[in-house]
Amino acid sequence: MEKPPHLSSIISDYDYSVSADHIKLVRNALQSNDDQMVLDLISGLHAADVADIIEQLTQAQRVQFIDILRPDFDPEILIELDEYLRDEIVHLLPSKELASAITNLQSDDAVTVYDDLDHELQQRVLEDIPELDRQSLESSLDYDDESAGRLMLREMVVALDTWTVGQVIDSFKNSEEFPEDLSQVFIVDAKHCPIGSLPLSRLLQLPRTTKVVDVMEGDLKIVPVSMNREDLAFYFQQYTLPAVPVVEANNHLVGMVTASQMISIIQEETEKDLLGLGRVSEPTFTRPVIELSLNRLRWLVVTLINTLLGSTVIAHFEASIQKAVTLAILMPIVASMGGNSGMQAVTVTVRALAQRDLRKGQVLRAVSKEIGIAFINSFILAGLLSLIVTLWYEDAVLGLVLGGALMFNMVWSGLAGTLFPVALDRLGFDPAIGSGPLLTTTTDVLGFSIFLGLATIFLF
């Protein structure tokens, strides 16, 4: 048993669980080959913190570090590492040790680690995994990546609907360890279909002779093995669930997903949208620069094509610009404001889609709202801008042309910023990734064409 932590240490430590200084001490200990010091420095640390330390080491240091940890390796560390480093670390463990690490993990974590191994390593490891665990591993891998079946925990408590509270309590004694966050018992009928749940806290309050069917909560939210992570995330958010039972196509109960499992999933799903809108799709800092570069380069090439299209539009109006350079000075405003206000609409729409706030009947309402917003804002900004330009260049027609082009482009961007994400979503694409480039291409091309076009008509 560890000594109780004191509040002074909590308050200073909670912020960053492993400080930069702490990591420096580990590095120094590794450099001076002081194995005992390394072990002292990580003793009592949570696996997530040890993983954080590993992510801060050089490759050579990692080899040395794992070698020191090996005799007493905490398999949870593998779960906390990002995929890229996990792949490196599993190759530093002998296959027997890796197999025992996988066997000791909770079922969902075992699947995650095993699934990421290359085929050859999977085969080697499988030999050293006990038959029962092997079967459960392999059947989990039959489910789609990112599905509830892949995610679910198999360690749960299932009670028959004919049981009493006493029988349920006794069934605990015969089992091994359960997930720390177990809070529900699921009740199944004779066909092993879930029909209710009972919180452990209720179980402790009820007389042993009570029949579970008489006290269970029958209003169960049930999830099929095929449900994807996104829908699962919405489900947990919508209903604030402690855990959901997961069923096969025949409605047989095969596992459960808990709220603590969903925490990282929900964060990842929202983050995926955030990164997509920012035109990056890599989640971590730890990958090599060249990989990160290529990942982002794709989006920059799309942006380059987008801007080159804008340039060809401007080139079309070369003669007008020659006559009035002022047009060149003012044209970026129209394109830029359209792009920015459109991205506001895209951002709101992408989140509304994720939150299931845009059911089929509601798109029209959202579009009209966005167009309303665009009208109000573009009217105010166009008025302001017309005034500035009229005063600056003493040319009211120029001011009106600029204001008109701005309004047109912003209203278009409100419409497109809603419809592009919705259309991409309906067509099965990720709206967070595709909408931005699509939108800004149109706001650039339209912005330049309308402003320079109107100017050519009204000014010369």
Added chain:
Amino acid sequence: MEKPPHLSSIISDYDYSVSADHIKLVRNALQSNDDQMVLDLISGLHAADVADIIEQLTQAQRVQFIDILRPDFDPEILIELDEYLRDEIVHLLPSKELASAITNLQSDDAVTVYDDLDHELQQRVLEDIPELDRQSLESSLDYDDESAGRLMLREMVVALDTWTVGQVIDSFKNSEEFPEDLSQVFIVDAKHCPIGSLPLSRLLQLPRTTKVVDVMEGDLKIVPVSMNREDLAFYFQQYTLPAVPVVEANNHLVGMVTASQMISIIQEETEKDLLGLGRVSEPTFTRPVIELSLNRLRWLVVTLINTLLGSTVIAHFEASIQKAVTLAILMPIVASMGGNSGMQAVTVTVRALAQRDLRKGQVLRAVSKEIGIAFINSFILAGLLSLIVTLWYEDAVLGLVLGGALMFNMVWSGLAGTLFPVALDRLGFDPAIGSGPLLTTTTDVLGFSIFLGLATIFLF
């Protein structure tokens, strides 16, 4: 007890819990004043789904709907509504009914509803809330908004370190209902300081005579009442916790926060960053258009100032553009590519800050990584662009000037895209909101200046 749902209905329904058709039926029933039909249509629905329906009604329909629901009003509905509508709905309930709704909610939810009431309504409601609940409400409100103290649940099971397993189990019998997701008992010493935890599932496995100190998990992650939501979110993500004990400054245990509570918080925190980067700060669709407009207008005014600054830079090079309109055609490319690649860096940095991946010692590493990425990508893109322009205009010097300006602006944007968010964060501002406008102002101004400046030097 409800009848067990069948899989066919689950699979078709889980996607959108309340279909647009269902909402239409409710609207029709309201229109034809068929109260019984309305009640039938919402019977068995989760409070979150009823809240979704309310959000889809007009104001007049909402008044009618609440009137029908009132005799049997589920207080959970208040929690699921967004703040704006909740404020409307609480005014439709007589203060006695509102008081009873608040009393029947879980302690964390009661605080949320009560806190959002206007002062006058708070006073009226308080009279009808039982003394004990009133005290707990008022003491929760003493803690900062967005702090662990405000969020925490007071319904938990606390055991003394001198107790046996049997005593803990017996203590359940004397209590009322517990949160559905209760999975841990917290163990405190004589001073009421938490020193360990025991999962309920372990409690059910152990002999009654076992002393809790001998079997509890002593490695507790403890949270002070003052911890803010963001740190709490990080804490739950980092350590995959089922629940954390919350302590006052004297280290006394006063409440707990559970994983299912954190699900919506983590989603909200990540979403706040996402909306901030998209330059919108409103979270919902349900507010009136004018409010949404003004909210976004602030950011568009900032963008307008930003683009006007860019225009003054261009105006400075009027003479050069007059000589070669080509410059006007190409200049948006440099500004736009700098802005886009910079926003990639901002997006990654904002997330790294939220994930505590940028400790003080690691900023240099992140900056050098971003500059590395910017070098590689700008080199490739500048090469490509130089080639295109050289062929298009048959002018190698123009191609080189454009490529050089692009490289410079992109490398700057990698540097600024990392340093701006880090600096804003250190200064106590929200990096997700401020970084974008700051960055694009510099990439516009620099982009235009360098390209037009270099062109003026080398081309004429």
